[in-house]
Amino acid sequence: MSVDFRSASLSQLAHPEAFIHRHIGPDSEQTQAMLAQLGVNSLSELMDKCLPTQIRSSEPLELGAPTTEHQALAELKSIAAKNKRFKSYIGMGYYDTQVPPVIVRNVLENPGWYTAYTPYQPEIAQGRLEALLNFQQMIMDLTGMEMANASMLDEGTAAAEAMTMCKRQNKRNKSDVFFVDVDTHPQTLAVVETRARYFGFEIIVGQPEDLPNTDCFGALLQHPGSTGRLQDLTAIIEQAHAKQTLVTVATDLMALMLLKSPGQMGADVVVGSNQRFGVPMGFGGPHAGFFAFREAYKRSAPGRIIGVSVDKRGKTALRMAMQTREQHIRREKANSNICTSQVLLAVISVCYAIYHGPEGLKRIAERIHRLTRLVAEGLKIKGFELAYNQYFDTVTVKLGSEKKQNGIFQAALTHEINVRKVGEDSIGISLDETTTLEDINLLLNVFCAGDHALDLPALDADLARGDFPDAIPMPLERQDAVLTHPVFNSYHSETDMLRYLRRLEGRDIALNHSMIPLGSCTMKLNATAEMIPVTWPEFSQLHPFAPIDQAQGYRQLFEELEQMLRTCTGYDAISLQPNAGSQGEYAGLVAISKYFESRGEHERDICLIPASAHGTNPASAQMVGMKVVVVACDKQGNVDLRDLEAKIAQHGERIACIMITYPSTHGVFEEGVTQLCEMIHAIGAQVYLDGANMNALVGLAAPGKFGSDVSHLNLHKTFCIPHGGGGPGMGPIGVGEHLAPFLPGHPVQGVPGTDPANGTISAAPWGSASILPISWMYIKMMGAQGMRQASEYAILNANYVASKLADHYPILYKGSQGFVAHECLLDLRPMKESSGVTEEDIAKRLMDFGFHAPTMSFPVAGTLMIEPTESESKPELDRFIGAMIAIRQEIAQLEGGEVTLEESPLRNAPHTQDEVLEAEWPHPYTRETAARPAPWLKEHKVWPTVNRIDNVYGDRNLVCSCPSIEEYQ
Incomplete structure (x- = not known):
């Protein structure tokens, strides 16, 4: 509503509700038109007709008034400033990392990547699918395994999923015991123990050497160990296999640039975290876990697997070859309820690998290892004893007493350094790619209670000459080449990387193109102001196990968000x-x-x-x-x-x-x-x-x-x-x-x-934790009034779409007064019977109109579930409605016998630019009908890069690794 600035009060001119009108799509004029379409006079009246009286809240939310974007950002900045960024040597699977700016700007902070949906419609998700296929190839290469999925939630979850998959896969060993290496990250052990309890598994924790003498269906070994221990697991795994035990190895991707792979040591499953490959620690996440396994286990693997297929014109095309989604298939018999992954973080980590390439990654790994050796040998020269003399990036220093342990721990804190307490008398130190020689100098001074008096450049020269025993013995060194595919060897300049990322982004439809009307999935606005704090170093650079008094900003954020x-x-x-x-x-x-x-x-x-x-x-x-x-x-x-x-x-x-x-x-x-x-x-x-x-x-x-x-x-x-x-x-x-x-x-x-x-x-x-500021910002900027309006407009938009489409498609379910909630189900079964058109045909045809499809066949087979969200304006809703009506008219032509299904644009959708530009046009309808079936497409057109993908071919010829560059062309 406009305000006359001459007579307005200052508070009216300041207009603190500004963000509400950024988030909610329809303005007041559009709102009235939509309410008129529904035959109601106000949002309040519509709510009375939609919601049962007995559940309605009578009091407003105690959230306060809405704030502007700048006010909310300033307040959150002051909260973030309470976090202290100490230098972290805690390790335990979490490391500081240097995210290449080209990836920060063009992936992490880019709505073309972060607002896209799960690639269930692969023809308009080829960019993400290629990135995920690259991810799988990277994991397979580094772990030495035959297959990998497209990421897991975190390392702990991956380990727990490995345990249940091993139980399901292992038919020969009837034991209910699962063995866990004592040197496993404690948080991973805790997740595994929780999961095991309710499956009725017994967890035995012991030294890896104890495994061959333990009757168990599966085992989890950590390599390198949480405290840094390195050992060749080949013989242990071989002995475990002789007793029908399947072995999972939790490992570290950076270490695997230098170490013999778990696959070469005989592992059945390999898990871990991608965090140190360019994903900020973020006080715990989000991070991508990885999950690699033997090909024979592919039907039991959790999560998603991206595969290579072809489209109907023979062009190489990618799809989710296997999304086990066993929770939908097996339901109450499922071993897993995992139905998502960490796509954005998996993409960031593989982009990190692509940008550095195998040589760059190896240099990073070698530098980390050299600095770790400097610390280790320096400490030994100064009289300290190490728990292990074979290590990659982590050393554990034995101090002999809890008093000495506490003394060094506190001395480190005074220098704004975090180290790890191990047991009652040791200190753990884990280095990463951000560690410098100056850091090493200060760290040694902490242990030596002052000036360590070592000549570090001379010690480094001695290490380079081989004057000290290797910390990675020859049998544990990696001998095979990794990341040899051209994609990991082509984009090392920023120019090349920038263009590659843009090419991938351009093959997808995300919310920065058009509405994504998926029912039950709520693809609403992810406002820029909400996203900005995610990359603030005050939030992104904290280790999740840093002392909580260093994370008072996070603590306040958690308390306020919980409230x-x-x-x-x-x-x-x-x-x-x-x-x-x-x-x-x-x-x-x-x-x-x-x-x-x-x-x-x-x-x-x-x-x-x-x-x-x-x-x-x-x-x-x-x-x-x-x-x-x-x-x-x-x-x-x-x-x-x-x-x-x-x-x-x-x-x-x-x-x-x-x-x-x-x-x-x-x-x-x-x-x-x-x-x-x-x-x-x-x-x-x-x-x-x-x-x-x-x-x-x-x-x-x-x-x-x-x-x-x-x-x-x-x-x-x-x-x-x-x-x-x-x-x-x-x-x-x-x-x-x-x-x-x-x-x-x-x-x-x-x-x-x-x-x-x-x-x-x-x-x-x-x-x-690092993405919780998004929700804090959203609620803070919307306030009590905006949060209520978001719900009201979600219901208004859904009912408007249902009302406009009701004359063309039956609405399957409505409330007692004829209204829906925030989403509606279109029943396609009658027209499927009369025309042969499937929900998939409609989904693919919508791509020609520039839209992602609604949810197909859930929760009822033969339906489309539409959820427009409150973020979409009436013009965008009308475009989608227009596309659906145009498609209904094409179906009517089939029902009237004017065209056969095989000759229909519905069955041949989506149409690509390659197809439209060919000299020969094989269809009875025009190229314009195929590619620009609506007037707005003359202003902006998103082209699917492949035609309809042949799922049967992909299932029969399962390939889940990167094809040659020539195949893409």
Whole structure:
């Protein structure tokens, strides 16, 4: 609404709500037009017709007034300034790194990369898919394994997934014991132990030499060890194999530039973190974990695998060859609920490798190792004893007493240095690519209580001459060439790298091109002001295990964000640890399990789940040892309360919880939700409300107030963390007061108010801490008013789209007053019957219009689920609606017999520039119809770079490594 500046007050001119109107797409005029289309007079009236009265919140959110972008950034900058950036030698899988500026600016800070969605529609995701294929090739090369997936959430998760995959794969060894190397990173061990407990596995921790004498189905060995130990594992692995034990090796990518690969030593699975390959520490994340394995295990591998196929015209094309998504296929029988990866971070890490190339990476690794040797030999000259004389970048110094350990630890702190306490009498030191000779000089002075008096250049010359025994003995040295593919040897100047990144980016559709109307995925605006703090060094350069008094800025951020999330959800406590929605589900169910355990109610082992649920729900329940019982849905798509009543009568107090999604996955606000909660609570069970659709509730209704006990919150949906092409994400959980004592803890960095005995969900104590400023900024800038309006406009936009499309496509489910929630389901089954057109045909044809497809066949087969989000303006919604109507008209031509399906642009979509420019045009429709079926495409056109991909060919000819450059051309 405009204000007359002559008569306006100062507060009106300042207009503190400015960001709200940046985030919410429709302006006041567009809003009125959309409300008129729906036959209502106001947003308030629409909310009354959409939401059940009994769940509505009567009080405004206690979030304060909205702030401007600059105000919020200034406030957050003052919070960030409270963090202290000491020099870190803590290691434990986390290292400072130098992110090449060309990657910072053109990937990490580039919305063309961070606002893209998971590459389910590969024809408009060829850039990301190529980057991920490069990632897989890098991991396969460095680990010496036959296959790798496209990344995991973190190293701890990768190790836990390796354990369950080994159990599933190992048919010969019936043991339930899993062996873990005593020198494994403690956070990894904690994640593995938590996962093992609910699968019924016993964890035995011991020296690697003990493995051959242990009867176990699988083992995890750390190489190099967490305290720096290096040893050749070949014989140990060979002996383990003789006893039918599968061996996972956790390793370090930089070390593998110099070390014999785990694959050469016989490993079955190799896991680790990509963090030190150009991904900031960020107080714990987000980072990409890696997962490599034998080809024979490909059907059991978690996560996604990118593969090479061809399009219908024979051109090389990439796709997700395997996304096991076993949580959808096997559901309650699944070993894993992982349904995402860390695409953006995987891309950054492989870009780091591409930019440096094999020679550059080897130089970095050699320099790190040389500086480590300088420290080690210098300390030995000064009379110190090392725990191991074979190492890569980490040495452990034996001091003989806790007093000496504390003395050096405190002396380091006075010089703004963080070292690691190992055991009761040792200090660990881990070096990285940012370490300098000056750093080494100061570090030695700390150990020597003053001037170490060593001639470091002379000592370095002695090392270069070979005057000291090698710290990496010859049998452990890498002999094979790595990263030989041209992609790792072509882009070492900034000019070349810049252009390569731009070429990849240009092959994808992201939110900087057009709306992405995916239902259940909430592709809303990731505002620039929200993203800016992510790369501030005050947030990005902190080690997750730095003393907490050095992270007071983070501490304040966590406390304030937790309070914001409590306010938005109505819960009493929040855990920020889960670093994905799947991890949040798991954490919430573990809390429920621990709660009943504390009450002695061990018989409660059943989880009720509606038939419409996300596939992760039954998978998560199974992972905490619960049995899944499915509750039917009625014809309106609601949970069938009569069937629920029958299931309660049948199972009674064996029921631990029910998992529901609200608003439902069918896109409606179910009116019986409070009755459902009462029925569950009446038998002492708990209500888990999947927070995937929380973006339709904030400010309107609070799950913690209308009956739910726990929810996970998809910060990458409701609270604006970007999808990053399929990750990062965050899945914190909110719980009622009675569940708060059972939130996840951490064995290394204590989380206030938690007990480490509760278990550990993610490798870092606060998950992907460095992206939490995004959600803080979003809530701070929106304030109470904006957060409510975001929910209202999400519902308005969805209902507008549903209303405009209802005459062309049946809307499958609506509420009792004829409205949907924040998303709607188009039922394509009748026209599929009449024309033969599939949801895939429509998805591919939308690419010709410059749009990503809605969600296909979820939660109902033969449907499209559309979620426009509050961020899209009416003109953009109208463009999408126009594209869908034009496609319906093309379907009508098929139904009328005017054209055959095989000759239709629907079946031949998407159309590429190569195809349109060819001299011969084989189709009965025009090139204009093919490539520019809407008038706005004359102003801006995004060309798919490949035609429809042949999935069958890709499945029959599975290739998951980089093809030659010639094949791309």
